[in-house]
Amino acid sequence: MSLRGVAAIVGAAELPPRRESSGTTTLAMIADVAAQAVFDAGLEPGAIDGLLVGVQVGETPQHVAVTVAEYLGLSPSYAEVVDLGGASGAGMVWRAAAAVQAGMCRTALCVLANTRDPARVPRSPNRNPIREFDVPHGASGANISYALIAQRYLHEFGRAPEDLALVPVIERGHAMLNPDAVFHGQEITVEDVLASPMVSDPLHLLEIVMPCAGGSAVVLTSTDAARSGPHRPVVLRGAGERVTHRAVSSAPVLTSSPLKQAVADACAMAGVTAGDVDVLSLYDCYSILVLITLEDAGLCPPGQAADWLRAHDVSHRGAVTLNPHGGQLSCGQADLAGGMAHVVEAVRQLRGSADGRQHADARLALVTGNGATMGEEVALVLEGGA
Amino acid sequence: MNEPSSRPGPLPNPETVQFWAGLVDGVVRVQRCRSCGAAQLYPRARCRSCWSDRLTWEDAVGDGTVWTWTVVHRPGHAAWQTEAPYAVVVVELAEGPRLTTRWGGDLDVLSVDLPVRVGAQDQDGYRVVVATPTGRNAG
Numbered sequence: 001m002s003l004r005g006v007a008a009i010v011g012a013a014e015l016p017p018r019r020e021s022s023g024t025t026t027l028a029m030i031a032d033v034a035a036q037a038v039f040d041a042g043l044e045p046g047a048i049d050g051l052l053v054g055v056q057v058g059e060t061p062q063h064v065a066v067t068v069a070e071y072l073g074l075s076p077s078y079a080e081v082v083d084l085g086g087a088s089g090a091g092m093v094w095r096a097a098a099a100v101q102a103g104m105c106r107t108a109l110c111v112l113a114n115t116r117d118p119a120r121v122p123r124s125p126n127r128n129p130i131r132e133f134d135v136p137h138g139a140s141g142a143n144i145s146y147a148l149i150a151q152r153y154l155h156e157f158g159r160a161p162e163d164l165a166l167v168p169v170i171e172r173g174h175a176m177l178n179p180d181a182v183f184h185g186q187e188i189t190v191e192d193v194l195a196s197p198m199v200s201d202p203l204h205l206l207e208i209v210m211p212c213a214g215g216s217a218v219v220l221t222s223t224d225a226a227r228s229g230p231h232r233p234v235v236l237r238g239a240g241e242r243v244t245h246r247a248v249s250s251a252p253v254l255t256s257s258p259l260k261q262a263v264a265d266a267c268a269m270a271g272v273t274a275g276d277v278d279v280l281s282l283y284d285c286y287s288i289l290v291l292i293t294l295e296d297a298g299l300c301p302p303g304q305a306a307d308w309l310r311a312h313d314v315s316h317r318g319a320v321t322l323n324p325h326g327g328q329l330s331c332g333q334a335d336l337a338g339g340m341a342h343v344v345e346a347v348r349q350l351r352g353s354a355d356g357r358q359h360a361d362a363r364l365a366l367v368t369g370n371g372a373t374m375g376e377e378v379a380l381v382l383e384g385g386a
Numbered sequence: 387m388n389e390p391s392s393r394p395g396p397l398p399n400p401e402t403v404q405f406w407a408g409l410v411d412g413v414v415r416v417q418r419c420r421s422c423g424a425a426q427l428y429p430r431a432r433c434r435s436c437w438s439d440r441l442t443w444e445d446a447v448g449d450g451t452v453w454t455w456t457v458v459h460r461p462g463h464a465a466w467q468t469e470a471p472y473a474v475v476v477v478e479l480a481e482g483p484r485l486t487t488r489w490g491g492d493l494d495v496l497s498v499d500l501p502v503r504v505g506a507q508d509q510d511g512y513r514v515v516v517a518t519p520t521g522r523n524a525g
Binding site for chain 1: 393394395396397399400401402427428430431432433434435436437439453454455456457458459460461462463466469472474476484485486487488497498499509512514515
């Protein structure tokens with residue numbers, strides 16, 4: 001398999017280079033050249049479902065692709081930053097072709113732009129809409145963002161704080177079998193959660209991940225090459241991605257997330273439904289996210305995740321297990337590595353190497369990743385090899 | 387720990403300066419696309435729906451509803467600690483766009499879908515957006 005002949009460039013544009021660009025922003029220039037390239041292709045913005053951007057000097061260092069997607073009103077099923085310096089543009093082209101070949105997108109926009117204003121240090125005005133429009137109103141940090149989501153969820157579905165509190169209680173219980181968890185050995189009750197300090201109504205301290213240090217990594221090779229490795233291979237069967245927004249005010253809705261479509265895409269590629277899965281390794285930075293993710297995965301109707309959790313044994317002994325390692329709410333969140341830890345736990349379960357918390361019949365796992373405020377979403381379906 | 391600095395204020399740029407200038411005049415302004423008619427916030431150089439650059443500014447009528455809200459007890463920025471507990475509200479304007487605002491009413495009347503008015507409020511030498519309950523019965 002190669003990329004030979006699988007994709008073609010159908011639109012192109014370049015802004016006339018100039019020495020200075022006072023009075024504009026990098027995002028504005030990205031929008032200008034993107035519009036010219038897409039219109040040159042005879043397409044409308046809605047046709048773009050792949051987005052490749054570069055690191056922008058002087059601009060927001062993280063959440064770069066979603067910042068551009070939000071600004072352009074796009075909901076790509078494949079989005080990333082290509083950080084290869086002067087090779088970024090060429091590096092984007094083969095990655096876009098690979099994404100098209102893989103079925104992760106159909107039409108990709110590869111865009112790079114930069115301002116140059118010698119009067120400014122850094123040389124580009126930093127367009128970070130959250131910093132510009134949320135922070136001056138007292139809304140700094142993810143705790144407030146997820147509280148805004150949780151508040152709307154409780155109202156829309158008539159749910160109670162006890163429903164949110166259930167999530168860390170269950171996960172702490174699972175962590176009793178994970179000696180590596182920061183909160184190993186510290187079981188809690190719903191009453192404990194509700195008695196912990198209110199951080200941002202309705203979220204209490206025990207519903208929020210604890211920052212910690214750590215790391216996690218995986219190695220992939222072809223399934224053919226994997227057969228000669230020392231472990232039972234864990235095969236990627238499906239993947240889905242949606243990238244939409246950073247700020248709560250820009251979210252399409254608050255009680256569901258773009259993950260819904262990412263899970264649907266991953267399951268369709270895998271040829272399974274979420275109900276076929278044995279291991280749910282679901283991103284859990286906050287209690288509310290687990291409830292919404294269970295609903296978006298289609299395991300229960302909207303608003304009923306807490307009822308579903310009460311009706312199912314989701315420990316490693318259950319038919320389907322949810323975060324048997326205790327999740328990030330029990331393990332702590334080693335920044336970005338916290339999300340990769342959900343992949344690693346799925347690998348342990350599918351290899352059959354999860355020791356005291358091993359699911360007896362772990363064959364299929366659903367892994368989710370979540371970034372920003374339910375706006376950077378990835379779903380994977382992994383299968384334990386024979 | 388660093389010393390708590392002052393509260394971070396607005397950072398107007400060429401795309402947003404008219405929004406912040408509107409608050410000085412006491413009004414919330416939204417962008418309107420002359421090509422497709424969509425209204426948008428936050429301000430951008432192009433319409434987020436059709437990518438036209440034919441954008442104009444208009445004064446919002448000032449009516450909206452609470453899309454969601456929270457009362458912050460432990461702020462994410464240390465300079466807000468003396469203010470806590472305080473509310474952060476996301477308002478859906480009658481024109482459609484949503485924006486994050488301060489809250490100018492009692493904390494215990496906050497609820498999703500509550501009708502509000504939006505306007506400007508002085509804060510640390512600049513102006514930010516504040517929502518207040520209209521006083522009408524919700525619903």
